[in-house]
Amino acid sequence: MxxxxxxxxxxxxxxxxxxxxxxxxxGDSVAAxxxxxxxxPTRLTPVSGAPRAPYCMMGVxxxxxxxxxxxxxxxxxxxxxxxxxxxxxxxGRRTLAP
Amino acid sequence: xxxxxxxxxxxxxxxxxxxxxxxxRCGLSTIVLDDQPEPGGQIYRAVxxxxxxxxxxxxxxxxxxxxxxVEAFRGCGADYRPATQVWQIERDLTVxxxxxxxxxxxxxxxxxxxTGAAERPVPIPGWTLPGxxxxxxxxxxxxxxxxxxxxxxxxxxxxxxxxLYAAQLIEAGMxxxxxxxxxxxxxxxxxxxxxxxxxxxxxxxxxxxxYLATIxxxxxxxxxxxxxxxxxxxxxxxxxxxxxxGRVHEVAAATLLLHEGVVPQVQVSQSVGARHIWDDMLxxxxxxxxxxxxxxxxxxxAAGDAAGIGGAALAAIRxxxxxxxxxxxxxxxDDGQLQELDEATGLKMRRHDQxxxxxxxxxxxxxxxxxxxxxxxxxxxxxxxxxxIRQAVEAGCVGPNQVKAMTRCGMGPCQGRQxxxxxxxIIADARGVPxxxxxxxxxxxxxxxxxxxELASLDHDRAGANRM
Numbered sequence: 349m350x351x352x353x354x355x356x357x358x359x360x361x362x363x364x365x366x367x368x369x370x371x372x373x374x375g376d377s378v379a380a381x382x383x384x385x386x387x388x389p390t391r392l393t394p395v396s397g398a399p400r401a402p403y404c405m406m407g408v409x410x411x412x413x414x415x416x417x418x419x420x421x422x423x424x425x426x427x428x429x430x431x432x433x434x435x436x437x438x439x440g441r442r443t444l445a446p
Numbered sequence: 447x448x449x450x451x452x453x454x455x456x457x458x459x460x461x462x463x464x465x466x467x468x469x470x471r472c473g474l475s476t477i478v479l480d481d482q483p484e485p486g487g488q489i490y491r492a493v494x495x496x497x498x499x500x501x502x503x504x505x506x507x508x509x510x511x512x513x514x515x516v517e518a519f520r521g522c523g524a525d526y527r528p529a530t531q532v533w534q535i536e537r538d539l540t541v542x543x544x545x546x547x548x549x550x551x552x553x554x555x556x557x558x559x560x561t562g563a564a565e566r567p568v569p570i571p572g573w574t575l576p577g578x579x580x581x582x583x584x585x586x587x588x589x590x591x592x593x594x595x596x597x598x599x600x601x602x603x604x605x606x607x608x609x610l611y612a613a614q615l616i617e618a619g620m621x622x623x624x625x626x627x628x629x630x631x632x633x634x635x636x637x638x639x640x641x642x643x644x645x646x647x648x649x650x651x652x653x654x655x656x657y658l659a660t661i662x663x664x665x666x667x668x669x670x671x672x673x674x675x676x677x678x679x680x681x682x683x684x685x686x687x688x689x690x691x692g693r694v695h696e697v698a699a700a701t702l703l704l705h706e707g708v709v710p711q712v713q714v715s716q717s718v719g720a721r722h723i724w725d726d727m728l729x730x731x732x733x734x735x736x737x738x739x740x741x742x743x744x745x746x747x748a749a750g751d752a753a754g755i756g757g758a759a760l761a762a763i764r765x766x767x768x769x770x771x772x773x774x775x776x777x778x779x780d781d782g783q784l785q786e787l788d789e790a791t792g793l794k795m796r797r798h799d800q801x802x803x804x805x806x807x808x809x810x811x812x813x814x815x816x817x818x819x820x821x822x823x824x825x826x827x828x829x830x831x832x833x834x835i836r837q838a839v840e841a842g843c844v845g846p847n848q849v850k851a852m853t854r855c856g857m858g859p860c861q862g863r864q865x866x867x868x869x870x871x872i873i874a875d876a877r878g879v880p881x882x883x884x885x886x887x888x889x890x891x892x893x894x895x896x897x898x899x900e901l902a903s904l905d906h907d908r909a910g911a912n913r914m
Contacts, residue, residue: 350595353593375495376591380587380591388576388682389576393829395828398829399681401576401577402583404579404580406482406488408860408864409826409863411574421895423894425586426481426529
């Protein structure tokens with residue numbers, strides 16, 4: 349599991365990681381929140397369905413693509429958590445909303 | 447929504463912030479676009495939040511110093527737009543960017559690309575497994591969220607960053623299981639010649655020795671002369687295999703952090719068609735620049751690590767110089783002022799650059815990383831191996847763009863950011879030519895995947911102009 353050390357910097361908020369409520373801190377990225385919640389993998393590739401997880405955490409590898417508040421293929425490392433956010437594993441290609 | 451201004455700066459790290467401060471001081475209307483939610487770049491990541499909580503010092507004096515730069519940037523008057531993704535730059539210096547799902551066009555008289563560096567891709571067996579990340583990623587989690595990845599945690603690679611991060615973990619009371627040092631043997635012999643320059647920057651050297659002392663004191667194993675690092679596991683990382691001095695070892699691992707140095711992020715400058723050359727020391731392309739950081743495209747500048755690796759102190763000076771050159775061009779400062787500033791900043795610039803030949807010699811890019819074995823994934827997005835690329839070369843592809851057309855290598859969401867260097871090296875190796883002679887992967891817009899909604903949100907005037 350990921351460990352939080354030292355004084356956490358932001359106020360607490362609740363997000364939903366694959367439906368589970370998780371307490372995180374303002375300023376955490378969505379990718380960090382997902383990993384703190386123990387979510388691994390965070391996506392399955394569109395090519396072979398291989399499991400993947402965040403790799404660079406700075407916006408250049410695109411391995412952290414997740415479904416955030418219903419919008420697929422978002423870079424989870426570039427987005428900050430917001431109260432009530434829904435964070436889900438992205439499986440395969442993104443699809444258009446019906 | 448569209449707007450016009452004197453200067454658009456891409457990136458809010460040391461170079462971008464310093465450029466913005468200098469430009470605003472000269473009275474230039476300046477807009478700063480950054481894809482991150484907070485200013486500071488990677489080096490001063492989350493420095494404001496840590497300063498507010500009285501915790502800035504725990505990551506070292508450098509990080510605390512970054513807080514002062516961020517404060518000056520916040521107060522400089524530039525229009526700062528965080529969490530904004532640039533997805534296209536046109537040759538007339540129009541910047542197309544997207545924020546919260548809405549795109550806008552900015553017409554700039556000049557642009558400073560201050561997008562910084564990224565860690566060199568480290569294609570080893572198993573590097574796509576969940577549990578494998580870069581050392582930079584580990585450090586970002588530490589700086590931004592005070593988070594440490596699961597143990598057992600192994601660090602593999604070379605350069606200052608793995609040592610710094612290991613020392614930070616030790617100071618946080620969460621030491622890594624060990625460090626697999628891939629620095630090729632003979633580091634001292636290679637570095638010796640460049641020691642005078644390094645001694646002139648003795649503070650950098652002292653920092654490195656300090657990290658080593660911390661690691662030694664903590665009793666963290668530092669395994670030297672490591673080769674053939676491989677991440678192993680089914681759905682996630684469970685062990686790391688490596689070789690040293692002719693023997694193979696395997697250790698249990700939940701986390702493996704890789705680092706083989708950093709390279710400039712040149713996606714933006716390449717996409718506009720500015721001239722680049724292949725830097726043999728870095729084994730990566732760098733933009734061709736004049737003394738002020740201007741590319742071959744008039745009005746387009748690069749500063750900081752995006753212009754060539756130099757570190758934060760040098761980045762700040764280069765950002766300042768690019769902004770001053772723009773201020774001079776639009777008539778905000780005169781010849782005398784420019785010359786005065788040129789002399790003052792030029793001297794500082796040369797001083798900070800003296801450590802570079804030493805670091806480059808001690809930590810040279812490794813061939814095993816550039817030319818991986820057949821089974822290793824090269825393009826993470828399209829899941830193509832080194833074998834796929836070699837087969838494409840055998841079938842007649844002469845360069846990265848032909849291999850891309852034939853295999854989709856570099857066509858996934860990362861747009862070649864993780865495979866372009868390896869692709870170029872594998873082709874050069876297979877053909878027996880230097881990597882420098884091959885044409886680099888062509889970078890096309892959009893620079894990041896955008897939705898049709900983001901594209902459609904550009905204003906109607908622009909859309910009309912584009913239809914011509």
